Amino acid sequence: MERLRTACNRLCSARRTALVPFIMGGDPSLEATKRLIVALEAAGADVIEIGVPFSDPLADGPIIQAASARALARGARPRRIFSAVASVRSRVTVPLVCLTYWNPVLQFGRPAPQAFFRAAHASGFDGVIVPDLPIEAAAAAKRSAAREDVATIFLAAPTSPPPRLRAVARASEGFIYYVSVIGTTGVRRALPAGLLHGVRQLKLLTTKPVYVGFGISTPGQAARVGRAADGVIIGSALIHVIAAARGRSAVQAAASFVARMRRAVGR
Amino acid sequence: MASSRTVPDRIGYFGPFGGQFVPETVMAALAQLDDAYRRARRDARFQAELRQLLQSYAGRPTPLYFATRLSQALGRGVRIYLKREDLLHTGAHKINNALGQALLAVRMKKRRLIAETGAGQHGVATATVAALFGLECEVFMGQEDMRRQALNVFRMRLLGARVVPVTSGTKTLKDACSEAIRNWVTTVRTTHYCIGSVVGPHPYPLLVRDFQSVIGREARRQLLAREGRLPDALVACVGGGSNAIGLFHPFRNDRRVQCIGVEAGGTSLAPGHHAATLLKGRPGVLHGAYSQLLQDREGQILSTASISAGLDYPGVGPEHAYYQLTRRARYAAVSDAQALRGVQLLTRTEGILPALEPAHAVAYLERLVPRLRRRAVVILGLSGRGDKDVQTIADRLNGTAAHRV
Numbered sequence A: 001m002e003r004l005r006t007a008c009n010r011l012c013s014a015r016r017t018a019l020v021p022f023i024m025g026g027d028p029s030l031e032a033t034k035r036l037i038v039a040l041e042a043a044g045a046d047v048i049e050i051g052v053p054f055s056d057p058l059a060d061g062p063i064i065q066a067a068s069a070r071a072l073a074r075g076a077r078p079r080r081i082f083s084a085v086a087s088v089r090s091r092v093t094v095p096l097v098c099l100t101y102w103n104p105v106l107q108f109g110r111p112a113p114q115a116f117f118r119a120a121h122a123s124g125f126d127g128v129i130v131p132d133l134p135i136e137a138a139a140a141a142k143r144s145a146a147r148e149d150v151a152t153i154f155l156a157a158p159t160s161p162p163p164r165l166r167a168v169a170r171a172s173e174g175f176i177y178y179v180s181v182i183g184t185t186g187v188r189r190a191l192p193a194g195l196l197h198g199v200r201q202l203k204l205l206t207t208k209p210v211y212v213g214f215g216i217s218t219p220g221q222a223a224r225v226g227r228a229a230d231g232v233i234i235g236s237a238l239i240h241v242i243a244a245a246r247g248r249s250a251v252q253a254a255a256s257f258v259a260r261m262r263r264a265v266g267r
Numbered sequence B: 001m002a003s004s005r006t007v008p009d010r011i012g013y014f015g016p017f018g019g020q021f022v023p024e025t026v027m028a029a030l031a032q033l034d035d036a037y038r039r040a041r042r043d044a045r046f047q048a049e050l051r052q053l054l055q056s057y058a059g060r061p062t063p064l065y066f067a068t069r070l071s072q073a074l075g076r077g078v079r080i081y082l083k084r085e086d087l088l089h090t091g092a093h094k095i096n097n098a099l100g101q102a103l104l105a106v107r108m109k110k111r112r113l114i115a116e117t118g119a120g121q122h123g124v125a126t127a128t129v130a131a132l133f134g135l136e137c138e139v140f141m142g143q144e145d146m147r148r149q150a151l152n153v154f155r156m157r158l159l160g161a162r163v164v165p166v167t168s169g170t171k172t173l174k175d176a177c178s179e180a181i182r183n184w185v186t187t188v189r190t191t192h193y194c195i196g197s198v199v200g201p202h203p204y205p206l207l208v209r210d211f212q213s214v215i216g217r218e219a220r221r222q223l224l225a226r227e228g229r230l231p232d233a234l235v236a237c238v239g240g241g242s243n244a245i246g247l248f249h250p251f252r253n254d255r256r257v258q259c260i261g262v263e264a265g266g267t268s269l270a271p272g273h274h275a276a277t278l279l280k281g282r283p284g285v286l287h288g289a290y291s292q293l294l295q296d297r298e299g300q301i302l303s304t305a306s307i308s309a310g311l312d313y314p315g316v317g318p319e320h321a322y323y324q325l326t327r328r329a330r331y332a333a334v335s336d337a338q339a340l341r342g343v344q345l346l347t348r349t350e351g352i353l354p355a356l357e358p359a360h361a362v363a364y365l366e367r368l369v370p371r372l373r374r375r376a377v378v379i380l381g382l383s384g385r386g387d388k389d390v391q392t393i394a395d396r397l398n399g400t401a402a403h404r405v
Helices: A002-014 A028-044 A061-074 A078-091 A102-107 A114-123 A139-147 A162-169 A195-205 A219-229 A237-247 A248-264 B024-042 B043-057 B068-074 B095-105 B121-133 B143-148 B150-158 B172-185 B204-212 B212-227 B240-250 B318-323 B336-350 B358-369 B387-397
Strands: A018-024 A047-050 A098-099 A127-129 A151-153 A176-179 A209-214 A230-234 B064-066 B078-083 B113-116 B134-142 B162-166 B190-193 B232-238 B258-266 B280-285 B287-291 B328-334 B377-382
Touching: A002 A018, A018 A028, A018 A209, A018 A237, A028 A047, A028 A078, A028 A248, A047 A061, A061 A102, A061 A237, A102 B280, A114 A139, A127 B095, A139 A151, A151 B387, A162 A195, A162 B024, A162 B358, A176 A195, A195 A209, A209 B172, A219 A230, A219 A248, A230 A248, A230 B280, A237 A248, A237 B204, A248 B162, B024 B043, B024 B095, B043 B095, B043 B318, B043 B336, B064 B150, B064 B212, B068 B078, B068 B336, B068 B358, B078 B212, B095 B113, B095 B190, B095 B204, B095 B240, B113 B121, B113 B280, B121 B134, B121 B150, B134 B143, B134 B172, B143 B150, B143 B162, B150 B162, B150 B387, B162 B172, B172 B190, B204 B212, B204 B240, B204 B318, B212 B240, B212 B377, B232 B358, B240 B318, B240 B377, B258 B318, B258 B336, B258 B358, B318 B328, B328 B336, B328 B358, B336 B358, B336 B387, B358 B377, B358 B387
Parallel strands: A018 A047, A018 A230, A047 A098, A098 A127, A127 A151, A176 A209, A209 A230, B078 B377, B113 B134, B113 B190, B134 B162, B232 B258, B232 B377, B258 B328
Antiparallel strands: B064 B078, B280 B287
């Protein structure tokens, strides 16, 4: 947890836009996931988000849905993703954040949800994001994650009224995940109107770093978002690059895509 | 116990079940809906408007019909009453809820309705009320269900709705529901998500239950007038569980009335071959609520199978999970083959063709009646009519000798 908080604050005070790529654990394979983690750090990632797939991902558009289905079909169980991460943890220093849904966390083992957080921490994860766990339902989860030294990161949306934004900001640790669009994850041609305004409004309510995700697809978009936000999260666009490259070249393609994003948001 | 306190509580929990597990983007819309519904519930004008529509448009009250020949066929002097929701406009109980939610949508100034549908009955009901109120309507339906319920797809289109085929996952109700939620996440400012069952995040299980409780309120009054007594048992099919909750809920404090929900037993009770969530599930989170769920050891949702598209769902309403936990209701499963026998039994004895969903409840009577005291009184929730299923029934019965019984 400390590693995430320190890293996010340090990036913030150095005025470096945090670059946060998202990959799906086990897509295209667990071996690739390991190599991707190492390569993405080298390409300039400041935090890496790794998905633990769920059969029914409600916040995700078609690209990440398909990645989840591919990963599950190839047997990417939470425990196997944790061991893959653990095996490369010492080779990278960036914070690692696990993104999954509430049901896999609940079913992972007893006592729930603590068993999941314990295993996540043991494998080297610093934080978790659970998009279908709103702050109201998260009090117990937050306490049990904290006991395992895992940060809980919450999402703020353009539809969240100011009192909710404040509560999300208070609850979120490391950074606040601002959802750029009213919608699911996915590649989008243009940034939504009002995005930068929304980010600035949120930043007026909190001193914590605000990272923006959902739909940021091109280096140009990332650069524009980076001017208002403290970090940009690149999900579907990167998953698409990995899926399109296939096989051995996937890691190379992902790394050069993230390197381009890095150059766009500045060093 | 179910009667000793009111469920759900303020934040939507039925004991441990229920709650709100959805993306942040729709949380504000759920709060708005909760607020609108709380006011509508106390608002005499809203209630009067709904009552008026239920009477003059949907055809309420529906008869509580004494099924003489069915009762004789089952024996022991047991008296079976059918609550005839199949006689409602659009052919099933779904219209009760769709009318209520459309009125709410209009109050919230949302001009677009979306819905998920399995058998198509809720989709038809939503498309119908959208036409009635001049609202835009989009219905999400699994591709597999569009094939097996082609007639209802055509009806929805005729009513002016757009039917969106869902090709992800199992291509049935579960995936239609996921896709409807994703669409709602995207269109939440202008759109009301008209959920068809007592599932989903709070306040849906509450408001759908309230809108469907008209079934049980009428049945209770009608039976008291007719028999001067309460029933011994209530029987209804359970997919998500809206018609069953609608029947059970007004009897929840009548402790002597047994409530029995009948789930889809599919071809066998092995994983993936049925949709008997309360019999074979474990608690977990799907589609916004904590309830019983058919899932593997790691929490991935299992595929389901049922001859009836409307029951083919791996989850169930949180209030049913609560009734099961508190033993206020019990649950059983009926197989595809038995459900087909249920269709034939009711058709031949009463001249009433039930939908495949309530045919599960009809079939269960053969198991229930021998265990009841003599001259017991049973109310069966006949939630919908079988016209939509004629093709499926024909396909299944042709080639077997069953249709010549």
